[in-house]
Amino acid sequence: xxxxxxxxxxxxxxxxxxGSLKRLxxxxxxxxxxxxxxxxxxATAPVVRDSLDVKRYMMLVIVALLPHYGFGVYxxxxxxxxxxxxxxxxxxxxxxxLQAVVPIVLVVFAVGFTWEVVFAVIRRHPISExxxxxxxxxxxxxxxxxxxxxxxxxxxxxxVIGKEIFGGTGRNFLNPALTGRTFLYFAxxxxxxxxxxxxxxxxxKTAAVDAFxxxxxxxxxxxxxxxxxxxxVLSDAGYTLTKLFFGLxxxxxxxxxTFLCVIGAGFLILLGIANYRIIIGCILGLMTTAGxxxxxxxxxxxxxxxxNPLYHLVMGGSMFAFAYMATDPVSSCxxxxxxxxxxxxxxxxxxxxxxxxxxxxxxxGLAVLFMNIFAPLLDEIxxxxxxxxxxxxx
Amino acid sequence: xxxxxxxxxxxxxxxxxxxxxLQRLEAPETVAFIPKHIRFIKPRLAIKEKDSVKVxxxxxxxxxxxxxxxxxxxxxxxxxVHFGSRRILEAIVIRLDSKEEDEIFSSISxxxxxxxxxxxxxxxxxxxxxxxxxxxxxxxNIPFYHGKPPGIIVTMGTKEPFEPEPSVYLRGREDLFQFxxxxxxxxxxxxxxxxxxxxxxxxxxxxxxxxxVSGKYPCGDAGVLLYWTxxxxxxxxxxxxxxxxxxxxxxxxxxxxxxxxRTVVLAGPDVKHPCHIxxxxxxxxxxxxxxxxxxxxxxxxxxxxxxxxPEPGNGYLSFHETAVAVLPNDKKAERFALxxxxxxxxxxxxxxxxxxxxxxxxxxxxxxxxxxACIGCGYCANVCPVDILPQFAFKTxxxxxxxxxxxxxxxxxxxxxxxxxxCPSKIDLAQILKTARADLYKEMVHR
Numbered sequence: 104x105x106x107x108x109x110x111x112x113x114x115x116x117x118x119x120x121x122g123s124l125k126r127l128x129x130x131x132x133x134x135x136x137x138x139x140x141x142x143x144x145x146a147t148a149p150v151v152r153d154s155l156d157v158k159r160y161m162m163l164v165i166v167a168l169l170p171h172y173g174f175g176v177y178x179x180x181x182x183x184x185x186x187x188x189x190x191x192x193x194x195x196x197x198x199x200x201l202q203a204v205v206p207i208v209l210v211v212f213a214v215g216f217t218w219e220v221v222f223a224v225i226r227r228h229p230i231s232e233x234x235x236x237x238x239x240x241x242x243x244x245x246x247x248x249x250x251x252x253x254x255x256x257x258x259x260x261x262x263v264i265g266k267e268i269f270g271g272t273g274r275n276f277l278n279p280a281l282t283g284r285t286f287l288y289f290a291x292x293x294x295x296x297x298x299x300x301x302x303x304x305x306x307x308k309t310a311a312v313d314a315f316x317x318x319x320x321x322x323x324x325x326x327x328x329x330x331x332x333x334x335x336v337l338s339d340a341g342y343t344l345t346k347l348f349f350g351l352x353x354x355x356x357x358x359x360x361t362f363l364c365v366i367g368a369g370f371l372i373l374l375g376i377a378n379y380r381i382i383i384g385c386i387l388g389l390m391t392t393a394g395x396x397x398x399x400x401x402x403x404x405x406x407x408x409x410x411n412p413l414y415h416l417v418m419g420g421s422m423f424a425f426a427y428m429a430t431d432p433v434s435s436c437x438x439x440x441x442x443x444x445x446x447x448x449x450x451x452x453x454x455x456x457x458x459x460x461x462x463x464x465x466x467x468g469l470a471v472l473f474m475n476i477f478a479p480l481l482d483e484i485x486x487x488x489x490x491x492x493x494x495x496x497x
Numbered sequence: 498x499x500x501x502x503x504x505x506x507x508x509x510x511x512x513x514x515x516x517x518x519l520q521r522l523e524a525p526e527t528v529a530f531i532p533k534h535i536r537f538i539k540p541r542l543a544i545k546e547k548d549s550v551k552v553x554x555x556x557x558x559x560x561x562x563x564x565x566x567x568x569x570x571x572x573x574x575x576x577x578v579h580f581g582s583r584r585i586l587e588a589i590v591i592r593l594d595s596k597e598e599d600e601i602f603s604s605i606s607x608x609x610x611x612x613x614x615x616x617x618x619x620x621x622x623x624x625x626x627x628x629x630x631x632x633x634x635x636x637x638n639i640p641f642y643h644g645k646p647p648g649i650i651v652t653m654g655t656k657e658p659f660e661p662e663p664s665v666y667l668r669g670r671e672d673l674f675q676f677x678x679x680x681x682x683x684x685x686x687x688x689x690x691x692x693x694x695x696x697x698x699x700x701x702x703x704x705x706x707x708x709x710v711s712g713k714y715p716c717g718d719a720g721v722l723l724y725w726t727x728x729x730x731x732x733x734x735x736x737x738x739x740x741x742x743x744x745x746x747x748x749x750x751x752x753x754x755x756x757x758x759r760t761v762v763l764a765g766p767d768v769k770h771p772c773h774i775x776x777x778x779x780x781x782x783x784x785x786x787x788x789x790x791x792x793x794x795x796x797x798x799x800x801x802x803x804x805x806x807p808e809p810g811n812g813y814l815s816f817h818e819t820a821v822a823v824l825p826n827d828k829k830a831e832r833f834a835l836x837x838x839x840x841x842x843x844x845x846x847x848x849x850x851x852x853x854x855x856x857x858x859x860x861x862x863x864x865x866x867x868x869x870a871c872i873g874c875g876y877c878a879n880v881c882p883v884d885i886l887p888q889f890a891f892k893t894x895x896x897x898x899x900x901x902x903x904x905x906x907x908x909x910x911x912x913x914x915x916x917x918x919x920c921p922s923k924i925d926l927a928q929i930l931k932t933a934r935a936d937l938y939k940e941m942v943h944r
Contacts, residue, residue, distance in 0.1 A: 136867070139830040143864045144796070147928050149803040149914030150824070151509065154842035154849060155921045156866020160874070162835055163848060229867060273870025273922070375847035378875075437873040437888060486889060493884070493906050494727055 111135060129223040133230040161232035163376050165239050167367040168427065171357035172208075172243070174350065176200035178360070179247040182353050183303040186311040203247045203303050204356055210251045212238045215258040222267040233272030233279070233433070237261060240280035240427060243357030244420065244468070245287070246300040253291055257283040277475045278434045281424075281468050288468070296464065298322060301353035316340055317353050321419045321457065321464040324407050333406040337414070347417040358420035368426035377430035380439060384446020385425040385453075389415055392451040396458060407458045415454055424467040425449070434475045438489075441481035449474045503712030503721060507845055507880045507915050511658040511802065512857040513823075515764040515771040517697065519665050524597075528571040528779035529590045529813035530556055533581065534806070535629060537638045537938060538565065540586045548575045553600030553626070553755025556589055565639060567816070568626030570757050570778035572597040588813065591779075604753030610679055615645075618683055618750075625749040627756075629816065630742040634720055634735050635908040636938040647729075648687035650719040650737040651678065653702065655913075656693050657714055657801045659764040659820050664697045665773045666741050666760035671701050674740075677747035678705065681738070690740075693717035714803070715882055720911030724883040733908075741819055761785065761814065765823035766859040767795045782812050785821055796862050798822040803914035807862060824862045845876060845919040869922040877916035877926055883909040887916040887926045894933045907933060 117124045118131040135141075136158065145152060180196030183203070189195075215238040223230045241258055261283025266275040288295050302317040304310075311317055320342045327336050337343075346352060350360030357363075371377035393412035400408035416422060429435060429449050436445040449470045456466025463469065532540045540557040544550060550569045559565035573594040579587040602625050605613065619642050622628050631649075633640035640646065653663045667674055681688045692698055694711035708726075710716045719737030727733070738746070741760060748756035757777045763785050764771035774785060782797050798805045800818035814821070839849035843858040851858060877887040883906065890905040907930050916926040 132867075137835060139832050140834045140865075141830045142828055143867070144807075144826075145862050145864055146807065147925060148806055148912075149918045149927060150798045150805060150807055150822075150862045151511075151802045151860045151918060152864050152866075152923065153846065153919050153921070154839060154844045154851075154865045155846040155919075156864075156923065157869045157872060157921050158835055158866060159848055160872070160921050229869070231869060233872075271870065273872050373847065432873045432875075435873075437875055438886075439875070482889075486886065489886070490904050490906070493904075493909075494724075494730075 111139065126224050127220075129228070129230045130220050158232045160376060161236050163374055164236050164371065164427065167370050167376075168239050168243065168357070170363050170367065171360060171423075172204070174360045174363055175243060175357035176204050178351055178354075179203050179303055179356060181351060182301075183247075183305050186302045186315045186317060186353075187305045187308050188312040188315075199303070199305060200247075204242065206251055207242045207245060207247075207249065207254050207356070208238075210254050211242050211258045214255040215241075215262050218259060218262040218267065222263075222271065226271075228271055231272035233266070234262060237266070237279040237283075241283050243423070244280065244284045244355050246295060246354075247303045247356055248300050249287075249294060253287055253294055256290075257287040259283075260286040273433055276434055276479065277472055278428050278431045281428050281472055281475075285468055285472060301355070319354055319419065319464065320347060320352070320414075324410060324414075324418070325457065325461055325464050327406055331406060333410045334414070336406075342418075344413060344417065347414065355420060358423040361417045361422045364422035364426045368422075368430075371426070371430065377426065378432070378435070378442055380442040381430050381435055381446040381449075382425050384443045385429055385450040386416065386446075388447035388450025388452075389421065389454055390450070391447075392454040396454065405458070410458075415457070419457075419465045419467070421453055421467045424453075424471055428468070428471050429474075434478065436478045436481050436485075438482050438485040441478070441485045444481055445474050445478055448477070498706060499708050499726075501708055501710045501722070501725060503710055503716040503725065503882055505880055505884070506656075506713030506716055506882045506913075507919065508656065508713040509658050509802065509843060509860065509918075510857045511766070511843065511860045513659075513765040513768055513771045513859075514857065515659060515662075515762045515773055517662060517665055518770075518772045519668070519760070519775055520772055521775045522780070522784070524593060524777070525780050525784040527576060527590050527592050527781060528777065529588050529781070530567065530570060530779055531588050531813055531815040532557065532567070532586045533588075534815040535567075535639075535817070536935070537636075537942075538629075540567070542578065542586070544575050544578075544589070546575055546578055549573065549594075550575060550591060551598045551600045552757060553602065555626070557586070562641075564620075564623045565628060566623060566626045567629065568600070568755050570755075572599070590813075599754045602749060602753045602755065605750045607676065607679075607751075610676075610683065610750075613683065615683055616642075618680065621750060622680075622746065625755065627742075627746055627749055630745060631736050631738050634723055634737065635733055635910075636934060636941075637912065638938055638942075640734075640736050645685045646734060646736045647685070647732045648689060648735045649681050649685055650722060650735060651681065651688065651690045651740055651743060652717055652719050652722075652737060653690065653692045653698065653706075653740040655715040655717040655721075656695075656712075657803060657820070659762050659771075659822050660801060661741060661760050661762050661773055661819050662697055663692075663702055663740050664699055666744070667699055667702065670744055671699070673744050673747045673751070675701075675705075676751050677743035680746055680750055681743070685736075689722070691717055691719070691722050712882075714915070715911060715913040718882070718911045718913065720909065721882045721913075724909050724911075739817075739819075742817075759814065759819060762820045763823070764820070765795075765798075766861075767823045767825050776814075778814065778816065780814050782808060782814070782821060783810055785814075786810070786823065794826040794828075796824045796826045798824060798862065802860065803918060804912065824860065827861065845880065846921070864923050866921065866923050868924065871922055871924060874921060876919040876921065880915040880919055882913060882915070883911060885910060885916075885930075887930065891924065891926050891929045894929055899933075899937070902933060908937070910934060 180200030219234040261279040265279035265282030298318040390412040452470035453467040539560040543555045554569045576592045581587040689707045692706040745756040893901040914927045
């Protein structure tokens with residue numbers, strides 16, 4: 104304790120107004136503020152302010168995401184061992200997983216943080232905590248085989264185009280992490296779609312062993328031939344509802360574990376960080392749309408149409424996006440009623456993109472971004488309706 | 498009597514609530530009048546330094562409204578007249594003498610009150626220097642008298658954590674309060690006495706109350722009541738006065754002397770025995786504090802935790818304020834606060850484990866974070882007692898869209914300060930709205 108104080112005091116000197124490093128003050132401030140919170144007293148009413156700040160708000164999202172990293176590391180290693188013909192051993196799986204995940208995370212954080220510092224220094228705004236959430240979210244949505252330079256490019260696009268050119272956290276209208284992910288998806292489809300990319304191969308192998316199928320459930324359901332029952336095909340490939348729920352199958356690093364998403368969503372709702380209206384709206388929209396598709400599905404229509412709505416919910420990254428991407432307070436709707444509609448449409452669009460668009464096996468990311476664009480409009484409609492009810496005071 | 502439930506608002510469980518015990522203080526050495534905290538006035542001084550004044554002598558009047566007068570809260574010598582930047586009159590400090598003579602005003606008997614001309618009554622209140630106790634919605638300015646106001650709301654408390662309880666300041670003053678209400682009834686027929694529920698009020702007040710409001714802070718506020726009961730646009734210019742100020746008004750008119758007694762709350766986590774104090778208008782804070790036995794370094798907040806302003810230790814009570822909060826002034830930086838569950842952190846959100854802590858918590862005057870752009874959490878709209886959407890309204894103000902801001906209802910804002918209080922981005926929402934409202938008022942008056 105006593106050693107920190109002189110250290111900070113002498114460091115602070117270099118970064119203050121006359122210091123030699125004054126341009127880098129935002130960087131120093133953010134590093135300092137992680138360890139100590141300097142008192143700043145109010146000068147205007149109300150004198151008393153709430154204890155919550157944006158830093159804690161964002162940090163709690165990161166806390167909710169940490170279990171996904173734990174699971175993701177194990178799952179990546181586990182799938183790698185299976186694909187290479189070994190039996191999964193917990194410690195070995197974790198070791199392999201760490202080898203794959205840690206470099207991606209390090210690169211994403213280093214590049215993302217650098218961009219944030221560059222913008223903060225040039226535009227003289229403080230470094231916002233939002234960048235940490237973005238950097239935590241992005242790796243979880245990537246395949247473990249992603250080349251590191253692509254991860255770096257993805258986070259750069261997400262931070263710069265998704266957020267900073269609009270003025271930083273709070274002024275962006277798209278979810279930065281999803282913006283980066285979607286950029287990679289359209290720019291480098293070879294490395295982020297198909298059956299091979301979702302599984303890491305070890306020991307110099309170039310193809311998975313024959314017994315292992317790297318195909319994701321979304322790809323299977325999207326590309327199967329007609330006249331077969333989609334549920335049978337999925338369970339033949341090993342994808343039962345339980346397996347999908349627990350997420351031990353090839354996929355993005357952290358997005359497959361639906362049960363963790365449910366726990367994380369519950370945690371964030373309980374703490375008042377994520378809005379339950381959006382999450383429940385998403386689930387309702389997804390179930391309703393999938394249910395309607397079930398009803399219109401005939402014997403010779405696409406088998407995907409008749410997929411049980413529950414499968415849609417547990418397959419791929421839908422629940423992950425509902426819990427952590429759709430609920431981003433900045434880019435989602437700000438009005439309570441509009442949040443229901445916003446969520447409902449995300450859920451609905453997710454199913455529609457998945458089923459009717461064979462080019463995009465996963466639709467949830469696009470659905471969230473699409474509705475992000477519509478969020479201000481939905482807000483505007485609700486505000487108009489609400490202001491009409493006010494008794495005029497002018 | 499009408500019962501009204503206000504849905505929104507927020508109760509801060511602050512430690513150091515005042516007890517109902519009433520302590521009497523002897524006279525201080527100096528008292529002061531603080532013009533800078535009375536909104537929308539431009540003082541023209543009637544005295545200069547070293548003048549001797551009586552209790553109730555004219556100190557200054559308003560430049561634009563000569564009938565708006567302000568009178569001395571003590572008798573003695575004018576010690577200093579403080580001017581701030583751009584020669585704003587900040588304080589008039591009076592060193593009290595031992596005799597303390599009173600200026601004599603004409604008194605009104607109970608019988609005469611009912612037959613008296615209303616204009617004459619208004620003139621007497623204005624001449625007596627107490628017209629500024631009455632305020633007009635929606636701008637909270639001192640009203641212009643153009644005949645009957647649409648109504649007068651008498652507020653008996655807003656459930657602000659530290660504020661004087663009617664049961665204390667009305668103790669033994671029932672007649673005076675009744676007289677004051679009769680005075681107000683001469684101004685307009687619609688006098689509403691608003692009592693927040695759970696308020697420990699004497700029986701006669703329960704009988705007099707026209708509205709009982711339940712809910713969280715600021716449920717008893719005049720603006721909140723008006724917002725939820727308004728049926729007619731004319732009511733927007735309703736006047737209001739605080740319960741304790743009714744006593745002052747009555748004292749002036751019934752007894753013919755300028756009233757100076759004030760029942761003030763001294764409370765907060767740093768006060769050893771938070772309680773009510775019988776003192777006088779313009780008393781120095783150090784005088785109150787010496788009685789309150791306060792530990793360590795502290796900050797004074799005059800006028801409530803949500804609506805008051807910080808004041809240095811050598812400051813004075815201002816004309817309208819009846820609450821002094823004493824908050825810790827801990828300049829130590831907090832370590833690893835980000836990673837602590839925060840069992841003792843008072844909060845509106847659910848992001849701290851303190852939500853499970855039933856005991857009152859220590860509040861202080863820190864921001865608890867740095868300013869950020871609005872992240873759209875919507876906490877402000879959840880607490881706003883008059884249904885404003887501060888997160889959108891403040892943006893319309895910042896970009897200068899006044900029409901849009903008015904549509905958002907910024908004129909209904911009661912300046913309770915809750916939006917700023919709960920904001921995790923630490924945006925001064927309440928201040929932005931208040932400034933915009935003040936600008937609108939000035940525009941309106943100088944048209």
